[in-house]
Structure formats: structure tokens, C-alpha cells
Amino acid sequence: MSAPIRKPSTDVQKDASMAKQKAMIDSNFDRLGNVKNSGEKVSYTFVPGNLNELVMCFDMVGNYPEINAIQNGLRKTSGGMIMEAEKWGHSEDVCTYVKADIGMMRKGNIGPTGQPIPEPDILMLSYTGCYTFLKWFELLRHDYKCETAMLHVPYTGDGVITKSMIDYVVKQLKEEVIPKYEKVSGVKFDIDRLRQNLAYSAQAEDDFVWVLESAKNKPSPIDAYFGGIYYIGPIFTAFRGTDLAVDYYKTLRTEIEERIRKGQGPITPEGEMKNEKYRIVTEGPPNYTSMREFWKMFYDEGAVVVASTYTKVGGTYDFGFRHDPSRPLESLAEYCLNCYTNRNLPERTRMLESYINNYEADGLLINSIKSCNSFAAGELMMMREVEKRTGKPAAFVETDLVDPRYFSAANVKNRLESYFQMIDQKRRAGV
């Protein structure tokens, strides 16, 4: 319906917090690009199970392969990297984050901002539900032959976090992770430093949750999926546990408070969303290579995402978890156990159900990722269950993370339009 698929205009509307966020993310790439001069040691890790507060205790700089893949996807350079990885024998169905990372490495390891990505001194493998993480760092370890710390976080298959699970993770932190970091960095672990970092985390998390929950307003002042991806940037990566993150979320919160006061909708690249017609909950990661085009499909229809599970992969803070300086290691363990990727299907379903109800959403949209079985397995079952429990319509689209070959704009647009019209039809029928 509406306009044909057109290339978005080149004028992108951004708000102040987005510029601040970009500067922060870029600054970490600057830091990574400068390790030859600074002499800083480098730690690679993933977003879910990211132990940034701990890593900072050893004066190390963090590199996040997933973030590199995402940034390369947004900059439309991931396609070439993926094909490079395929040339090296990685098959078409492998996670495209992995292939973008391996491809980037094979092409000289120049990061998204054009600066070199240094080799790791340590690979911090926090296993939080995604089996691919293991294989990914196995590949990197093979190439870099560096120290690897493995933190095995038990999967919450029964939907509960028990004391023994926490103890098990804490034991590994004490006996495996911290000693290895001390060895690689040459810095002695200081628990008070960790406590300070955790205190910063908790402050930022309070404001972050406030931001996410601002979507309960009507109209929602934020888009919790496309916009949410910018909001999670600092807290899911190198800035959680810093005063910079505290400052960023305060700025963001002030900005959103102002928007609520003025009754404004989210700022999108096409401009402010003026007419909120649909309130949607999303499950699954977005597509990064055509993210603006994808977002525009929502913007054109007046669809706002009011809650998303993807913005919980690096922590489910809106369900009450906070980093706690008084229980530093236990708190890190709980954080890892709580990540969305580590949750079982009934818990994920419950989360979606609560979002639909608490955010007064019109329905659920699942963006199923071709190369991410970790996310995609069970999504249809979850969808049916959420439909049944909430009575709200759901729809299913399929794209990929950072492989541009798997974003078929006409198909996605067709399904989205059908979905929004289906919601309309149900409203008119009083269903």
C-alpha cells in the first residue's frame, strides 16, 4: 500500500542523545585503534554476558565482535566480509555475525570506523545460551592462539535461577576468570574498584529502564526496537560501569521527558512520528543492513515498537535486575543468568505476554533471523501462545542480521502492510 519502496532521503533526523551515543561508540573504536601507542591490553567478549565492570578492573579495553558486525552491517560493508568468510569455507547457513567478523579479520581487521582492530590478549567467552559463541571464539582462538577464559553460565531451562547456579558462576569467576585476567593484564584484582563500577552500572540501569518504560505513554515517545538499538549501545558494550554511561542515560532521559511533556512521538530518521496508529511488540533481532528501510516501513504506517525482547539480550533490567555493589560477584552471575538469550521458551513467552499487556500493544511481530537458530528456534510456538493468551494478532517476517542478501524489501513490506491492515480490520470488527 502507500508509497512504493523508495530509497530513504539523505536527510536523517537525529536527536542529541544519538550524536552522544555515536561519539561514545566511536571513542571505543579510537581506543582500540590506538592500543599500539597506549599499550592497553585487549579483551574480546560478547554482548550477552558482557562482564565490562570486571574487565575494566584490569585496565583493559573491550572489543565486541558482534558490535563490529552490527556496525559493519549498518555501514553496508558486512556483505563483502561475509562473502570473504564464505571463501574461507564458512557455509551459507552460519551465523552472519560470525562470518562478518571472520571476513573482517581476513580482510586485514580494519574496523567499522576505518581503524585497525587489535588482536586479543584474552578472549572472554561468557556462554549465555548461544551455542555459536563457543564455536566463534574457538575459531578466533585458533587464529590468535591467545588466552581464553570460559565462563559457563547455566541455561535457565526451568525458568528459575537457583542459588547453586549463582554459586557455580561465582566460583568460575573466582577460580577461572579473575586469575586469567590478572595474569594477562598484570593488574591485581581490586574488588572495591569493581563495586564502584557496579554502582555506576546500577545508576545507568535505573535511567535506562525509565527510558524503556516511557513507551507506556501514549503516544510513545520512543521506538523501543529501532530507536532502542541506539539506546542499548552504551550499556550493552564498553560503557556499562562508567560515569559516561550514567551521563548518557541522564541526557537521554531528559530528552524523553521533554518529548513526553510535549506529547511527541519517537524521532525516526524520516522525522518525528506524528501519528501513532499501531503499538507493536517485537521479538528477535532487527535487520541491520537495511535498517533504515525496515524502520521506514513502520514509520510510513504509523507503527511504533513499544517493547522488544532484543533490547534485553544484554540484560533484562526491566524485570527488576540491577547490578549490586554490595554483592559484586553474585551480581555479575545473576546478570549473566538473566540475559534474554539465556531464558527458556516459557519465560520468553511470558515476557512477550507481559509486554503486550503492560504496554497496551496492538500485537506481536516476530522478525525471525535466517542464520540465528538460537533466537529463531521455537519462535512460531511462542507466537501462537502469545496470540492465545493475549488475543492480539501476531505476524512473522524473516530477514537476517547482517547479510544483505537475505532482506527482501518487497516481501517484508508486503507482510508488514498485511499485518497492520489485519490489526485495522480486527479493530473495525471489534475483535
Next chain:
Amino acid sequence: MKCFIGIDLGSTTTKAVVMNEEREIIGRGITNSRSNYDTASAVAKQEAMIDTRFTLLRNNLDGNEKLRNNQDVFLNDLERNFRREQFVEQLDDLQTTCLRNAEGDRFDDVRSTLTEVLAGVFDKLRHESLALYAKGATRKSDFFRDIAGGRFLTLSEETSREAGINYDFALNVYDKSIIEVENRPPAGNLEKKFLDGLRHLTEESPELGITFEDVQDPVTRALAVELEETFVVGTGYGRVRLPFPKEHIRSEILCHGLGAHMMYPRTRTVLDIGGQDTKSIQVDRNGVVDNFQMNDRCAAGCGRYLGYIADEMNMGLHELGPIAMKSTKAVKINSTCTVFAGAELRDRLALGEKREDILAGLHRSIILRAMSIIARSGGISDQFTFTGGVAKNEAAVKALRELVKENYGDVTINIDPDSIYTGALGGSEFARRAVMEA
């Protein structure tokens, strides 16, 4: 009179349905989608409006004493004669266009001969049109390009050879001209074509015992009714190209769901297999869509799959089903990829498998893909309505019946002979509601 029109722009064909205020279908039209959706939409709409005139005429002829019980025969004969008039009009247009396209420098040396060749070919085509549209004659397609194209190529090859010029000249002007003609909806006077057709009919069918004057009045009255395009709703993949504002455009999911509900009000699950996509739609008792799933990422298992197989086997699309029905054991085709299925087909032929058994296997394979999409949308609830171009294929229907029974037990399966119009029908009802229930 008020006309509510639904237009469904498909990847292969474009369909239009006209509905009146009483929610009755009064006209249907179909054309090939070409690469030009604007024209396809205009032609399909024009065809549906012509069909509407026939409906009006049918009403005018109710109780006509002269026709007695021959009303249906008369109307079918009139439509056939009208179609011939339309065909000849397009032939004239094609000839004029060919001659204009033969004016370029490259034809300087052969122009006079080429003009003669073209004149000869078109004379023959006009002459053949009598047999083509004779009583009881069947045509392989209703579309001008399909009917005229094949014969033009055969005749111009023969005539060029006889005239001593290279066949490529005729071929070249034809290729340029057919696209122009196809993208130009027939523009001739409608009333003249009706009346010329009627005159021809009365001459060719004296057994009906009617004269031109006997039915001239009801025909003229049917043509005189002003058909107001009250509201048009567009759907299908090309809908973004329709020159309508946004509120005139609906997704084909909604249109197919509603269209199927209108055909069979107890429908709960709809399967539509079109040219490029397969849709499974769950609707409630009011035809409101509850859920839907479509083919993922590729068009394997869609109508185009059969088109590709027909091309591979050098057969017409409509021949596939009847041949597959002769099968005694379906060969298992594993590939879900359209192109790989072609390779598998050649492999099976090489292994000595029978053509009909392979085709039966291919039909089963397309339906297996559809079954997976149905399952993803929530399975089949009674009643189940099958729509789209593939619903006309008897072998596909047979495979569907077997697999539905196997997986869901006894379910009422509805297949309407006009199921290809389901999306357009839903669109026309949306158009009617937009005005009458606003």
C-alpha cells in the same frame, strides 16, 4: 449505476471484479500482467466492465420471447463474436504499429517487400480469426499476445521465405510492436463492437431464429447504462503502482481472506497459490484475518514453479495437470528449489521414469511446500478453501486432497471455478464497504 471494483495485480495475471450495490458480482475481467501494471490494471478493469455489460444484457433478455430458451446460447455466441471483433481491432492496431516500426533506416532495402509480407500475414490472421472464434472452437489462451503471437511468427516465417527476405525483419518489427499494442488498452468503440458482433451472430446462427432487430434494443439499452466507477480498491504485488490514494489499497492477505469468505462463508482456512507466493490465511466467521503465513525467502512451491517445469518440458502450463493425472505412481521429488527441481526432472527422465509419474511427483512437491506453510499458520480448520491459479490444476488439487486428508482428516475442501478472482472479489467488497458502510 454504482460499480465497486476490486483489482488484483498478480505477478502473472491481473484480475478485476465489479460489484453492485446489492453485493452481487456483475463483472469479471482478467489479463496478463505484462511488465506494465498500469495497463494491466486498466485492461482488467475494462474487461470486467465489458463483462458487466453482458450481465446487464442478460438481465435485459430475461423473458425475451424471441430467444425462448436460447438465452445462454445467444449470450455465449454474442460474447464470442464480440471477442473476435476485439481481436481483429487489436490485429489492425498491431499491423499499423508494425508498419510504423518498419520505417527505420535499417528497413530501407526491404521495406516494400516487408510491407507486403506484413499485409499478407495480417490478412491471413484476420481470416483465421473466423475459425479461431468459430462455434465450438477452443483457444489456448484468452490473451491477445498468446493467440496472435504464435501464429504471427509461424505465418511471417513462411511468408518471408516465399518473398525472399530474412525472417528477422518481420520478427524484429513484431517484437517492438507487440509490446506497444499490449500496453495500449483496446480503445475502439464498444457499442460498435457489440453491434458488429451481434450482426455477425445473427448471420452465422440462423437456427436461433432471431434477427438483428429482435435483440438490438436490449443490447443498446445494456450499453447505454452509465457505469460509475464509484470506488476502486487495488491489491496484489503491483498495488503500489496503482494510481490510487492509500485508502484505496488493501493487502492481498485481507482481500483473499474476505474473498474466500464471500465465496464460502464457512471458510476458516484459505490456501492461495499464486505465481510468486503461497499464502495460508486463517479467517474468523466474518472473514476477518486471524493469522497468515507466506512462503519464506524464495518462491519454490509457487505457481511459477509449474511454469518453469512446463518450460523445461516444452509444454503448455495447462497441459501439466492432465498429464500428471495419468500417473499411476508419483515419483518422489525431493528438491524444494524450483531450479533444482528442473535438474531432478531431467535426471528422472534420464533414468527412464515416466513423464506423467514425474509430473505427479512435482505436483505433490508443490503441495508439500504449501502444507508446511499451512502448518505454520496454524493448520487447517473446517472449511478449507483453495484459491489462486494453481487451484485450476487438477493434479495439484488431487495431491492437496490426499495430503489434507492424511494430515487433517475429513475436511470440506472448497474450490470455486472462479477462484482466480478471489483477491479481486475481496477488493470489490472492501470498495463497496468503503462507500456503503462508511
